[in-house]
Amino acid sequence: MTKLNTLDIINFRHIENQTVEFGKYLTVITGLNGTGKSSILGWIAQLCDYKSKDITILDTFFKEDYKNVFKFCPSNDYDKEYEVRFNYISENSFIEESKQIATRYVEKTEKSPERYRTDFDGRGKALDHPIIYMGLKRLIPLATENKITTFKSTIPSKYSITYSNLIREIFVLVNDKINPEAIKSTNKKLLAIQTDTYGHLGNSAGQDNISQIISALISFEMLKEKKGANFKGGIILIDELDSTLYAASQCKLIDILFRFARKLEIQIIFTTHSIEILEYLSPKSGNETQINYFNLVDGKVKNTINPSIEYVKRKIKNEVAQSQNIEKINFICEDEVAQYFTKNLINNSELKKIINVEKGPFPDGTIITMAESNHSIFKNVYFILDGDVKEKFKNRKVPPRTIFLPSNSRPETILYRFILNLSDEDEFWDDEKNFTKSTCFNNYTNDGKGTHKSWFVDATNKKNFGVGYSKILNRWKKDNSSEVEDFLNSIRKIM
Incomplete structure (x- = not known):
């Protein structure tokens, strides 16, 4: 393509x-x-x-x-x-x-x-x-055109149905029987709407405009099928x-x-x-x-x-922005690492201005209990669980106002495995400081949850992971933009 x-x-x-x-x-x-x-x-x-x-x-x-x-x-x-x-x-x-x-x-x-x-x-x-x-x-109203004629256009029946369905979808037409009528004028060609009660001369400017756009979509659908x-x-x-x-x-x-x-x-x-x-x-x-x-x-x-x-x-x-106090929406994470991860994920979106991210320590079971509680104290609170908790909800409903961090693992595990698989020449490393894959994973080669957590908070690594772990999180985001967008959309969806 x-x-x-x-x-x-x-x-x-x-x-x-x-x-x-x-x-x-x-x-x-x-x-x-x-x-x-x-x-x-x-x-x-x-x-x-x-x-x-x-x-x-x-x-x-x-x-x-x-x-x-x-x-x-x-x-x-x-x-x-x-x-x-x-x-x-x-x-x-x-x-x-x-x-x-x-x-x-x-x-x-x-x-x-x-x-x-x-x-x-x-x-x-x-x-x-x-x-x-x-x-x-294409926006010149048909009523102002001097010469309007119909012309023969061979439209396969399935595309006539596509045309009719799209017109119905956009204009929410329920009962009208719709067929495309091929017409041309001084300035344009289009498929116009023809019903039992009116033809192309009865089309509104909006219907005229939409018909031309739908004609273009159908034309490319036909071209793709042909090619x-x-x-x-x-x-x-x-x-x-x-x-x-x-x-x-x-x-x-x-x-x-x-x-x-x-x-x-x-x-x-x-x-x-x-x-x-x-x-x-x-x-x-x-x-x-x-x-x-x-x-x-x-x-x-x-x-x-x-x-x-x-x-x-x-x-x-052409208006000047009015200053206003925005009451932020509270989200609760399991721990500090999840808090850093969440804050970094929303950093370049509009959500940063309206979300306040709080941290535990709360085990996932505690957060789930809070999310499922009907107590008024949790009425306006939202919850973020680590990705590894998704497994618990295979056969049960996800609590209200609850979302998951990306992937199916804990944040430390996600980042451990991502960094471990980077090239030795990746921009993430700093050869001048000898911060390399070898020094980063020194003493942390055992692939286990405890290892991942210890590796992530290691004093030497933490110093090279950036303020608020920004360097390591930004590097992960660079290669996982679709997962970032999915996470942001999951927040937008529940708010």
């Missing part, structure tokens, strides 16, 4: 030396008006030039014309040369490749009209990758995703986009100003979903990656 990783904008209008990060499945471009968000979609569309003659469900190709994604200004653009660099993973997920794009204006001659010329790595080729670009023309093992992924680009949609539909649409992106192994990249979408996605940001916020600083665009939702809301609403 080919996946975009980052876009380095070296020079484009009022954007210089900024990086956009792409999620494995979803990427959000948000921020102030006039910061170049839509241009990011244009650069991606320009990067991709799919050579195959495969067609979408709307009988169009998986590519986009340059003139439809960029409009250059004679007075401000014609004397400039713009340059960006894409970094992407291509087929072999261990190999990162890059492609640099430069565009410059070509003067009008007898043989050539005035135009912009695009160079890929010095007149090389664009990326042979399928895309569907959905610009602002089989030769399918290498693809990209859907959507400008102003939230336009014409009410809040509940926006969040339902996000769920569907993520579901299809994961199933089809494609990337969906969109711009939005919707606070509802940003609030919904903020807790999910990470490797699979990236949020890029474009702000203006001294007239230049600055991109902030995965900002807090509070930051984004203040920027979008």
